[in-house]
Amino acid sequence: MLPILIQQLLNGLSIASVITLIAVGVTLIFGLTGIINFAHGEFLMIGSFVTWLAVQAGTGFVPALVIAILAVALMGLVLERGLFRFTLTRPTNGFIVSLGLIVVLQHVVILFFGPNQKSIPRPLAGVWDVGGVRIASVRVMVILVTIAVVAMTFVMITRSRYGRALRAAVEDRDTAALMGIPVRRYITGVFVLGSALAGLGGALLIALFPVTPFTGGTMVMKGFAVALMGGLGNLTGAVVAGLILGIVEGFSAGYGFSEWTDAYSFGLMILVLLVRPNGLFGGTSGPKMA
Amino acid sequence: MTLLSVRGITTGYGPSIVNRDVSLTLGENEIITILGPNGAGKSTLLRTIVGLVRPRAGSVVMDGEDLTGRTPDVMAKRGLVLVPEGRRIFADMTVAENLRLGAYARRDADGIEADVEVMEGFFPILAAKRQQKGGSLSGGQQQMLAIARGLMARPRVLLLDEPSLGLSPLLVKEIQAIILGIGARFGASVLLVEQNAGLALSVASRGYLMQNGRIVTCGPISELKDMALMRELYLGGATEPAS
Numbered sequence: 001m002l003p004i005l006i007q008q009l010l011n012g013l014s015i016a017s018v019i020t021l022i023a024v025g026v027t028l029i030f031g032l033t034g035i036i037n038f039a040h041g042e043f044l045m046i047g048s049f050v051t052w053l054a055v056q057a058g059t060g061f062v063p064a065l066v067i068a069i070l071a072v073a074l075m076g077l078v079l080e081r082g083l084f085r086f087t088l089t090r091p092t093n094g095f096i097v098s099l100g101l102i103v104v105l106q107h108v109v110i111l112f113f114g115p116n117q118k119s120i121p122r123p124l125a126g127v128w129d130v131g132g133v134r135i136a137s138v139r140v141m142v143i144l145v146t147i148a149v150v151a152m153t154f155v156m157i158t159r160s161r162y163g164r165a166l167r168a169a170v171e172d173r174d175t176a177a178l179m180g181i182p183v184r185r186y187i188t189g190v191f192v193l194g195s196a197l198a199g200l201g202g203a204l205l206i207a208l209f210p211v212t213p214f215t216g217g218t219m220v221m222k223g224f225a226v227a228l229m230g231g232l233g234n235l236t237g238a239v240v241a242g243l244i245l246g247i248v249e250g251f252s253a254g255y256g257f258s259e260w261t262d263a264y265s266f267g268l269m270i271l272v273l274l275v276r277p278n279g280l281f282g283g284t285s286g287p288k289m290a
Numbered sequence: 291m292t293l294l295s296v297r298g299i300t301t302g303y304g305p306s307i308v309n310r311d312v313s314l315t316l317g318e319n320e321i322i323t324i325l326g327p328n329g330a331g332k333s334t335l336l337r338t339i340v341g342l343v344r345p346r347a348g349s350v351v352m353d354g355e356d357l358t359g360r361t362p363d364v365m366a367k368r369g370l371v372l373v374p375e376g377r378r379i380f381a382d383m384t385v386a387e388n389l390r391l392g393a394y395a396r397r398d399a400d401g402i403e404a405d406v407e408v409m410e411g412f413f414p415i416l417a418a419k420r421q422q423k424g425g426s427l428s429g430g431q432q433q434m435l436a437i438a439r440g441l442m443a444r445p446r447v448l449l450l451d452e453p454s455l456g457l458s459p460l461l462v463k464e465i466q467a468i469i470l471g472i473g474a475r476f477g478a479s480v481l482l483v484e485q486n487a488g489l490a491l492s493v494a495s496r497g498y499l500m501q502n503g504r505i506v507t508c509g510p511i512s513e514l515k516d517m518a519l520m521r522e523l524y525l526g527g528a529t530e531p532a533s
Contacts, residue, residue, distance in 0.1 A: 161394075182361070
């Protein structure tokens with residue numbers, strides 16, 4: 001029983017890693033702009049498709065991953081400059097724009113690549129046998145990359161001058177501007193950072209599973225659930241809630257209820273929000289509008 | 291020598307006009323004040339000068355450069371810094387972080403660290419509370435921090451919006467001494483907006499009187515004090531003189 005449990009736990013954590021990458025992007029963008037970007041799942045899906053395209057074109061997985069990050073970051077830049085910046089004073093409009101983007105991005109992808117699932121050969125095929133526990137190295141890779149990237153993001157936000165300015169802009173946009181902080185540029189920067197994380201998540205996801213143009217929908221729902229559980233706008237919260245989600249999904253699958261996994265995840269979210277309406281770590285209420 | 295010149299500023303929110311054709315000047319090393327009842331449009335004028343509100347007409351000229359319509363971060367880089375009403379301390383950040391945020395526009399890391407020490411000397415309470423969250427400070431301490439944070443930008447013009455609001459008479463006296471020292475210690479001119487006419491009149495050399503969004507009169511403080519309108523609006527009222 002135990003070996004299977006550990007395997008399922010690793011499975012749960014590797015999926016939760018991708019979801020955490022979405023949740024971090026969603027929570028950062030919400031904290032600064034008040035916009036809940038539901039198209040973030042499509043950003044992830046496009047990251048997967050770009051990875052697939054690059055691998056098809058003959059690159060290795062690592063270059064494909066880098067291309068996916070850059071491509072989705074560029075897409076985030078264009079969409080922020082072209083669309084979301086016009087909705088900054090009315091975050092609800094930004095939310096609606098993101099809902100529209102879901103349909104547009106999905107259909108653009110279907111138009112070019114069709115609705116069928118795409119997959120790439122496993123970038124790491126090795127399976128380790130540790131005392132009867134079979135560990136797929138690709139899953140460990142996904143978890144480790146996510147830990148490294150999330151830790152880097154965390155250090156940047158808590159320690160650097162830019163992170164300090166970002167936190168100030170999240171807390172009080174107008175007053176941050178009075179300090180000389182170019183808030184608009186930070187908003188663009190956070191959109192690009194969140195998009196880059198989605199691009200990375202997409203590359204990691206297609207390393208684990210086949211991806212369809214509709215994958216973004218389920219992933220963003222869980223990413224949003226994780227962001228909400230942790231407290232919308234709270235980075236630490238998103239990471240811890242992502243970890244909890246991974247453990248719950250792993251255990252529920254490990255005990256033979258894999259078809260109930262999604263129900264457990266969302267049940268947990270509802271339970272957390274009933275007990276702690278602001279999430280486990282307390283969220284921000286979005287930007288103060290003067 | 292005129293440092294800041296505000297010319298014919300008109301502002302409003304939606305259909306309502308707040309300021310109409312407001313002009314004022316501020317010289318080097320000068321302290322001036324805008325007096326006026328609640329809702330006269332003083333805060334909106336300050337927010338317009340630093341770019342938080344876009345003027346509908348008029349211009350803001352600093353040192354000969356037209357800065358009208360620029361965003362607050364550009365204004366701060368040019369040395370035009372507002373200490374906002376209600377202090378607006380970053381509550382989740384430490385006193386030390388708040389101070390360093392004030393210097394965001396500066397690139398001289400050594401100068402910034404030196405200025406943190408200067409501020410902790412000028413406002414000893416900030417040294418004692420260095421690692422505490424801004425939100426845990428009392429109102430008076432937050433006001434000290436807000437002024438120090440503004441000064442960290444090494445502004446040429448510091449705009450103070452109601453620094454005495456909600457403070458005890460003793461603390462108001464402290465604020466008075468601080469404002470008087472800003473010119474000598476930091477070489478900044480001060481534009482002060484105050485409900486507390488006693489405080490404003492005791493630190494400023496010139497004043498503007500604002501009513502319903504317009505400047506109704508201006509002049510040296512000694513002359514303003516004698517005006518019938520001033521007496522009617524303030525000096526007979528319940529405001530507490532700080533001197």
